[in-house]
Amino acid sequence: MYAFVEGKPISTSAGSTKTLQMTFSTPLVKGDTVIVGSAYETDTNTAQVVDGAGNIYTPDTPYIDAVLHWRCQWFRFTYTADAGTSVVNFNLVNGVASKGAWAVRDSGLDPAASIITVPWNKQVAPGIVANTLVTNSAAIASNTPYMALALSMSKTGSSGALPGVGTPGYNNRAGSWTFAGGTGNCARLEDKRITNATSFNAVFTPTVGTDTYISGLLMLAEAPVINTEVVNPMGLAYTSVTGVQQYAKKSGMLITGQTNRYDPAFATARAAGAEVLAYIDAMEGYQTGHSIGGLSDDFYQIVGGIATAPSWGNCNGNAGTTLGAPRQNFVNTYMLDIRAGSTWSNHVVAYVENLMRENKVDGVFLDVVGGRLFSTLAAWGLPTASTPGDWTQQEMQDWTAGCIDLVRRLDASRRAINPAFIIVNNNTWDTGDALNNGFLGEQYVDGVDLEHHPSTSSYQQAYAGKYTFSNLGHRRFLVIAQSTADAIAWAKIQGVTDVSDEAHYNSVSVPPIPFSPRTDRVAPTSSSGSLSLIKAGSGLVLPFAPANITVATATVPNVVNSAKATAEAAIVAANLTVGSETTQSSGTVTSGNVINQSPAASTSVNVGSAVNLTLSSGAAPTFPDPSSFFHDDFESGGLTTTNSEGFSWGGYDLTSIVQQKTVSVGPPLITENVLVNDGTNVNDVINDGRDWTAYEGLDKNCLRFRYPANGGTGGQFPQQNFDMGTAHVEVYMRYQLRVPTSFIVDSANDKFVAFWQDAYETGDGSTAYLSHWPNGSDPTGTRDVAYTYSPGGGQPSIGYAGYAPFFTTADHGRWMQVCLRLKCETSPGAADGVIQFWRRWQGESSWTQLINATGLPIKVGTVGTAGFRRAYLMGSNENGFYTVQQEFMLDQFELSLSSLAV
Numbered sequence: 001m002y003a004f005v006e007g008k009p010i011s012t013s014a015g016s017t018k019t020l021q022m023t024f025s026t027p028l029v030k031g032d033t034v035i036v037g038s039a040y041e042t043d044t045n046t047a048q049v050v051d052g053a054g055n056i057y058t059p060d061t062p063y064i065d066a067v068l069h070w071r072c073q074w075f076r077f078t079y080t081a082d083a084g085t086s087v088v089n090f091n092l093v094n095g096v097a098s099k100g101a102w103a104v105r106d107s108g109l110d111p112a113a114s115i116i117t118v119p120w121n122k123q124v125a126p127g128i129v130a131n132t133l134v135t136n137s138a139a140i141a142s143n144t145p146y147m148a149l150a151l152s153m154s155k156t157g158s159s160g161a162l163p164g165v166g167t168p169g170y171n172n173r174a175g176s177w178t179f180a181g182g183t184g185n186c187a188r189l190e191d192k193r194i195t196n197a198t199s200f201n202a203v204f205t206p207t208v209g210t211d212t213y214i215s216g217l218l219m220l221a222e223a224p225v226i227n228t229e230v231v232n233p234m235g236l237a238y239t240s241v242t243g244v245q246q247y248a249k250k251s252g253m254l255i256t257g258q259t260n261r262y263d264p265a266f267a268t269a270r271a272a273g274a275e276v277l278a279y280i281d282a283m284e285g286y287q288t289g290h291s292i293g294g295l296s297d298d299f300y301q302i303v304g305g306i307a308t309a310p311s312w313g314n315c316n317g318n319a320g321t322t323l324g325a326p327r328q329n330f331v332n333t334y335m336l337d338i339r340a341g342s343t344w345s346n347h348v349v350a351y352v353e354n355l356m357r358e359n360k361v362d363g364v365f366l367d368v369v370g371g372r373l374f375s376t377l378a379a380w381g382l383p384t385a386s387t388p389g390d391w392t393q394q395e396m397q398d399w400t401a402g403c404i405d406l407v408r409r410l411d412a413s414r415r416a417i418n419p420a421f422i423i424v425n426n427n428t429w430d431t432g433d434a435l436n437n438g439f440l441g442e443q444y445v446d447g448v449d450l451e452h453h454p455s456t457s458s459y460q461q462a463y464a465g466k467y468t469f470s471n472l473g474h475r476r477f478l479v480i481a482q483s484t485a486d487a488i489a490w491a492k493i494q495g496v497t498d499v500s501d502e503a504h505y506n507s508v509s510v511p512p513i514p515f516s517p518r519t520d521r522v523a524p525t526s527s528s529g530s531l532s533l534i535k536a537g538s539g540l541v542l543p544f545a546p547a548n549i550t551v552a553t554a555t556v557p558n559v560v561n562s563a564k565a566t567a568e569a570a571i572v573a574a575n576l577t578v579g580s581e582t583t584q585s586s587g588t589v590t591s592g593n594v595i596n597q598s599p600a601a602s603t604s605v606n607v608g609s610a611v612n613l614t615l616s617s618g619a620a621p622t623f624p625d626p627s628s629f630f631h632d633d634f635e636s637g638g639l640t641t642t643n644s645e646g647f648s649w650g651g652y653d654l655t656s657i658v659q660q661k662t663v664s665v666g667p668p669l670i671t672e673n674v675l676v677n678d679g680t681n682v683n684d685v686i687n688d689g690r691d692w693t694a695y696e697g698l699d700k701n702c703l704r705f706r707y708p709a710n711g712g713t714g715g716q717f718p719q720q721n722f723d724m725g726t727a728h729v730e731v732y733m734r735y736q737l738r739v740p741t742s743f744i745v746d747s748a749n750d751k752f753v754a755f756w757q758d759a760y761e762t763g764d765g766s767t768a769y770l771s772h773w774p775n776g777s778d779p780t781g782t783r784d785v786a787y788t789y790s791p792g793g794g795q796p797s798i799g800y801a802g803y804a805p806f807f808t809t810a811d812h813g814r815w816m817q818v819c820l821r822l823k824c825e826t827s828p829g830a831a832d833g834v835i836q837f838w839r840r841w842q843g844e845s846s847w848t849q850l851i852n853a854t855g856l857p858i859k860v861g862t863v864g865t866a867g868f869r870r871a872y873l874m875g876s877n878e879n880g881f882y883t884v885q886q887e888f889m890l891d892q893f894e895l896s897l898s899s900l901a902v
Helices: 264-271 295-299 343-358 393-417 437-444 458-464 484-490 564-573
Strands: 002-006 008-011 018-023 033-041 046-051 064-067 070-078 087-093 098-106 115-118 122-124 130-134 144-154 158-162 175-179 184-194 200-206 212-221 232-237 253-256 275-280 284-286 333-335 363-367 422-426 447-451 478-480 498-500 553-555 577-584 594-598 604-606 610-616 628-632 655-664 670-677 682-685 701-707 719-728 730-738 750-756 768-775 778-789 801-807 815-823 833-841 848-856 868-874 886-896
Touching: 232 478, 253 264, 264 275, 275 343, 275 422, 343 393, 363 393, 393 422, 393 437, 393 577, 393 610, 437 577, 447 458, 484 498, 564 577, 564 594, 564 610, 701 719, 719 730, 768 801, 768 833, 778 833, 778 848, 801 848
Parallel strands: 098 184, 232 253, 232 498, 253 275, 275 363, 363 422, 422 447, 447 478, 478 498, 577 610
Antiparallel strands: 002 098, 008 018, 018 087, 033 070, 033 098, 046 087, 064 070, 115 212, 122 212, 130 200, 144 184, 144 212, 158 175, 158 200, 284 333, 553 604, 594 610, 628 886, 655 670, 655 701, 670 682, 701 886, 719 868, 730 815, 730 886, 750 768, 750 868, 768 778, 778 801, 815 833, 833 848
């Protein structure tokens, strides 16, 4: 329901306008409600909000304007601009200091009834607990979700909880916050629920030290949600039919187990008006020795206890083969070959078609089918240093396309055989990747089931509100809740049609909500279990009866030379899916356009098949640049490259030369990752799924910087030192760098590069540095780059400056080329030194300048070395460790005395 962002100071100088900038992940839309708050020193500020489009919002009366030593203020406005913007700036005019800010975006609350404001501004002595009692009984309705936000100015570290443990009427899901010492902070508690309280306590405890100032507390109460759908209880009879009779009412919903589908209890329930869905798991077959017999053995083709159904193989990305160990999604099972048009897919379609004709159930509940897999055993995802995924992009796309093709064919069959037949899958169709083409499957099913997700999840709530499913008129959106209370809450969420509170599936539970008859589906008539649609004299259609399966085909369009967006649209319009998208340099095809496609144009393929694209990244950058006096692409296999000036690399320090080596050109292509040299090991085949492909491609070397998880062996300081052999008062450095595939960090700055003269930082000559820092909008995955330098003469470095966006979460796994220019002042005291830094992503032809610092007192040393000579790449991870292993890759390193940013 809410989107919350913290403010990042972008202007805080005294005596001028202070701006704290907040950026939402998606643009605001007209009608959104935005609540903005801040805390600041003194009471002389004038506050206003300016959005990214320049629209000004000024509050007439702030919700809170309490003054002790710090002032806390917030107000709400309705976004009225037609053009959306993601940026909200909170401006404070003529004040002393702006300390903390936040913004809440809300598109679903009643602006007049959803806010409770709590004046709270107290100075707290060390060791004393501050309690503030809220007594707004009218606003605190029973069973109401709320979000709590707090602002604080703390001179020492402090922490608190809201509500306090044991507060009457609260369900004891207490949250907490912690404020760092010496700065202004904001914190939130969200998605909590009040049961029958008319008051509750906020507790804040300072640590030993000086006083702590608490500036304010705000609570937002969520407006009641009204679900316009008719909602009914649902019973899950996976293991037992005991209790099924409780759902033998008009519009009741029952899900059978794998072996009890034909139990008379279900027939009785159907006769009373209940809808019965047959549980079908077409994705996982029981391993030999683990079958459960009966109908299950028939479906999974288990003969004499031996599993014979074709598996989805797992051998370095060879999807759909039975070579190697089959993949697993659940214990004691193996994944089945559900590729479009496969033998197993044909079998599933024929089996469900028989259920349509039998008319002994009202539909099917397709377990696991959807856009992607989520279990730990499945290990869905590309192999990276930080995730357990071991799938290839093509294999994931084949699995998703197989699910889409399965429901497409089932939908076509029911429209011909029994249009009242219900199809629901127990999964979402969101693949969660850049292509996100799994949503194509939604049009073929009547809805999905959400299993054991909390009713407070904003993502799941939004998915429940989707109306992109089948057009047959009997939409069914099922929810298996975590508890009875959660089932009741889910029944109020827009779009939900059936709810269950069964947490463990041991028995059919008591209906959690009342029954509400619905008339959107008219079941077909039947006689003795057979429909009149079955040809006279043909007899019953038994399991595994021969069926004429026609796999729909499509013609692959010609998209070569088309722009990426145009090509993707043409592929989707042809009832196909966009497959893998790789890049390749080209001097003839425009950057971003298609160089090649597979399958080729005019090829006839099954509907839903993937079309793979190779996109141009433009002309390849020249390497080495003719002006460079040193370059290294690490093809020597060691840190041994030198030049006439005496350049030398330092030793390996959590760095190594690596390669992604071709094992077989296939098809399919099979590769393995090889540690070429780390100073100890040489040509060591690792083959653990990580991608060590160099910028120059497969079978080429690059330099790896390894940041082990939680410090690892040797600490958290991977860096590569080098000595240019000769000092230079001006130097350019350029290289290719790949961002880690899943960058997660919980620390402050990470060193990026440093150059020094006679001594590091405290020498007579200046030292220059670059580091990357957390970005306020996404502190764990998005980074800014900034610079600093020491003025020389033994003085320490100044504070970091010039913060600029460096990379975001969307850039993980991408190659960028960076260029650094350093220039000392031309004479003592001239203060005309320069630090400049550029970046261009792979495929970009022009540079983006991130840092342009001129007029700097970068001193030329007079003791020993006059000019920059020594340096390091990457370096220490300050103030903490990476929670998961990170790997930066570096390639095509070069140095020059003239510009490389061209």
